[in-house]
Amino acid sequence: MxxxxxPVLDVRGLKTVFRTRGGEVHAVNSVSFDLRPGELLGxxxxxxxxxxVTMMSLIGLLPSPPADVRGGSVMxxxxxxxxxxxxxxxxxxxARIGFIFQDxxxxxxxxxxxxxxxxxxxxxxxxxxxRAARVRARELLDLVGIPDAGRRLDDYPxxxxxxxxxxxxxxIALACDPKVLIAxxxxxxxxxxxxxxxxxxxxxxxxKLGMAIVWITHxxxxxxxxxxxxxxxxxxxxxxxxxxxxxxxxxxxxxxRALLKTVPTVRGERAAKLNVIEGQPPILxxxxxxxxxxxxxxxxxxxxxxxxxxxxxxxxxxxxxCFWDPGTEDWQDG
Amino acid sequence: MLDRADTPxxxxxxxxxxxxxxxxxxxxxxxxxxxxxxxxxxxxxxYEGETLGLVGESGCGKSTCGRVILRLYDPTAGSIRIDGVDxxxxxxxxxxxxxPAMQMVFQDPQASLNPRMTVAGIxxxxxxxxxxxxxxxxxxxxxxxxxxxxxxRNFANRYPHEFSGGQRQRIGIARALALNPKFIVCDxxxxxxxxxxxxxxVNLLEDLQxxxxxxxxxxxxxxxxxxxxxxxxxVMYLGRIAELAPRDALYDRPMHPYTQALLSAVPxxxxxxxxxxxxxxxxGDVPSPxxxxxxxxxxxxxxxxxxxxxSVKPALREIEPGRFVACHLYETTAAAGSTxxxxxxxxxxxxxxx
Numbered sequence: 208m209x210x211x212x213x214p215v216l217d218v219r220g221l222k223t224v225f226r227t228r229g230g231e232v233h234a235v236n237s238v239s240f241d242l243r244p245g246e247l248l249g250x251x252x253x254x255x256x257x258x259x260v261t262m263m264s265l266i267g268l269l270p271s272p273p274a275d276v277r278g279g280s281v282m283x284x285x286x287x288x289x290x291x292x293x294x295x296x297x298x299x300x301x302a303r304i305g306f307i308f309q310d311x312x313x314x315x316x317x318x319x320x321x322x323x324x325x326x327x328x329x330x331x332x333x334x335x336x337x338r339a340a341r342v343r344a345r346e347l348l349d350l351v352g353i354p355d356a357g358r359r360l361d362d363y364p365x366x367x368x369x370x371x372x373x374x375x376x377x378x379i380a381l382a383c384d385p386k387v388l389i390a391x392x393x394x395x396x397x398x399x400x401x402x403x404x405x406x407x408x409x410x411x412x413x414x415k416l417g418m419a420i421v422w423i424t425h426x427x428x429x430x431x432x433x434x435x436x437x438x439x440x441x442x443x444x445x446x447x448x449x450x451x452x453x454x455x456x457x458x459x460x461x462x463x464r465a466l467l468k469t470v471p472t473v474r475g476e477r478a479a480k481l482n483v484i485e486g487q488p489p490i491l492x493x494x495x496x497x498x499x500x501x502x503x504x505x506x507x508x509x510x511x512x513x514x515x516x517x518x519x520x521x522x523x524x525x526x527x528x529c530f531w532d533p534g535t536e537d538w539q540d541g
Numbered sequence: 542m543l544d545r546a547d548t549p550x551x552x553x554x555x556x557x558x559x560x561x562x563x564x565x566x567x568x569x570x571x572x573x574x575x576x577x578x579x580x581x582x583x584x585x586x587x588y589e590g591e592t593l594g595l596v597g598e599s600g601c602g603k604s605t606c607g608r609v610i611l612r613l614y615d616p617t618a619g620s621i622r623i624d625g626v627d628x629x630x631x632x633x634x635x636x637x638x639x640x641p642a643m644q645m646v647f648q649d650p651q652a653s654l655n656p657r658m659t660v661a662g663i664x665x666x667x668x669x670x671x672x673x674x675x676x677x678x679x680x681x682x683x684x685x686x687x688x689x690x691x692x693x694r695n696f697a698n699r700y701p702h703e704f705s706g707g708q709r710q711r712i713g714i715a716r717a718l719a720l721n722p723k724f725i726v727c728d729x730x731x732x733x734x735x736x737x738x739x740x741x742x743v744n745l746l747e748d749l750q751x752x753x754x755x756x757x758x759x760x761x762x763x764x765x766x767x768x769x770x771x772x773x774x775x776v777m778y779l780g781r782i783a784e785l786a787p788r789d790a791l792y793d794r795p796m797h798p799y800t801q802a803l804l805s806a807v808p809x810x811x812x813x814x815x816x817x818x819x820x821x822x823x824x825g826d827v828p829s830p831x832x833x834x835x836x837x838x839x840x841x842x843x844x845x846x847x848x849x850x851x852s853v854k855p856a857l858r859e860i861e862p863g864r865f866v867a868c869h870l871y872e873t874t875a876a877a878g879s880t881x882x883x884x885x886x887x888x889x890x891x892x893x894x895x
Binding site for chain 1: 598599705707736737743744762764765766789792802804806807810816820823824826827
């Protein structure tokens with residue numbers, strides 16, 4: 208990826224809090240990252256680590272209340288999306304920033320045809336008339352590999368299989384030729400052979416269209432095959448960020464290391480015993496004043512109780528939020 | 542667990558020609574217009590003390606298989622022998638005393654635990670139903686079970702919603718263990734859990750197996766986790782078993798084109814391998830089990846399809862000792878017309894050269 212290029216999306220110090228009856232939950236705590244043109248940024252973390260909430264916050268998709276986006280800035284196309292008007296946001300969402308969600312059944316409207324739903328953003332955002340929108344919708348279905356596209360425009364979502372529905376979702380997200388595509392666990396609900404089809408499609412589309420993609424997942428295998436750069440989240444914070452090969456070859460954060468070691472594989476050596484990360488992920492009732500991972504960390508030291516580690520650079524494009532220094536230790540044994 | 546392979550093993554579960562058809566109805570009179578063939582003639586054994594992994598994509602019939610084996614459904618045809626007793630056609634009264642020996646751990650610990658019962662109530666319910674323990678004995682047993690699955694005894698009077706997903710699954714496991722079962726069907730026990738919690742639950746299941754000599758049928762769509770926990774693996778596709786083999790043989794050298802494609806589709810958590818790897822991408826989707834293709838169920842998507850596959854269903858044959866494959870590619874006899882059940886007489890050493 209071109210390192211010097213101006214980022215298409217620049218997020219600084221994003222904070223999101225949910226107000227609940229049990230008090231506040233600090234779901235996103237000072238998250239900063241940027242997205243460069245044409246790159247695919249993988250976001251990994253367990254449920255509750257704040258990966259989806261981060262992406263929903265920056266485009267204003269969280270209902271408020273209970274959500275409260277408290278601080279930070281999201282620069283996109285020269286505007287701060289957190290400070291701009293709702294009208295402006297609406298012109299960005301679905302047009303210049305596209306979304307794909309996890310479950311294609313619940314994110315498509317069952318009472319409208321697929322064609323109508325693809326044509327909707329084309330007519331709203333691009334101002335196309337009905338005929339032109341239909342032509343473009345057909346092209347889009349072709350693009351995402353749905354056979355017999357012309358006829359299928361008049362079908363309803365339930366007439367499509369899970370994988371085909373996800374292709375429709377991708378077609379809708381791509382309809383207005385977005386600069387940024389945010390994909391939230393887009394293959395998690397799919398079977399592996401269908402997931403392989405969708406991953407192949409995304410690889411093709413990236414070459415053809417060249418938009419920047421944020422890909423949220425908990426599957427490290429998917430990340431390994433598709434991402435250029437990876438951001439690991441834990442407790443609503445970015446704990447490590449690195450180019451994909453660097454992250455897998457030289458992970459620095461104890462959480463990243465543990466995560467990589469807990470995953471069994473279908474190839475290569477089979478581990479006799481699975482490695483385990485003991486304990487549970489935290490629920491953050493307050494802004495973290497200490498490291499969120501310390502309770503489950505094998506390298507925790509007194510300092511981790513007192514201070515929340517800031518991200519520090521450890522290599523080209525590689526930074527980590529941890530005080531511990533692995534030194535020369537080989538991480539596979541460490 | 543493979544070192545036991547040499548000693549003669551006892552079959553704890555024997556399934557033969559099992560069919561489970563669900564009726565498809567239409568119209569106001571709910572007239573039957575067809576069948577969903579969730580299980581279409583499957584046969585396999587599970588040996589005492591082993592874990593048989595059952596893998597396949599959604600809708601292939603793997604969960605139905607687990608449920609029919611425990612007689613949560615009444616099978617359409619076929620026999621199920623557990624510990625020598627045929628329960629395939631047994632009535633409820635005959636089944637009841639047999640139930641303690643066979644238990645189940647469900648996928649969704651949220652849905653399979655009664656939210657209005659305390660943990661002690663949930664774990665103790667099987668004891669109420671099947672034993673005459675006194676209150677004190679029961680409480681002792683409940684504490685013992687909570688210790689065994691790594692739950693804090695002090696939480697016995699709490700309700701399921703007060704626990705995390707991984708802990709809830711431990712409650713489900715403790716309940717399944719309450720009556721000292723021999724055989725447990727684990728139906729996607731880790732699918733609803735986070736990666737780091739999955740490993741905890743899998744390790745617990747393995748520990749319990751070693752300590753209590755349990756036999757598992759481990760149903761999952763996660764091929765990498767099955768590789769970790771299973772001794773032998775059965776791959777299902779559209780209601781039929783495509784391949785059944787010892788774990789290492791299956792993962793090192795998959796034989797059925799579907800198994801090959803399935804394994805190829807699993808991404809590797811290593812970018813070096815992942816960028817260089819050649820993948821088999823299957824086209825299309827799984828056909829409907831209400832209207833499976835004539836011939837081999839996989840013929841519509843198989844990259845190595847032949848003429849015979851469109852007309853004749855391949856039988857599950859033992860092509861190497863312990864390796865069963867249902868595919869025409871591995872049939873040595875030219876006239877492979879049999880569409881019937883893989884009866885015991887077919888399970889010989891024929892075709893072991895492949």
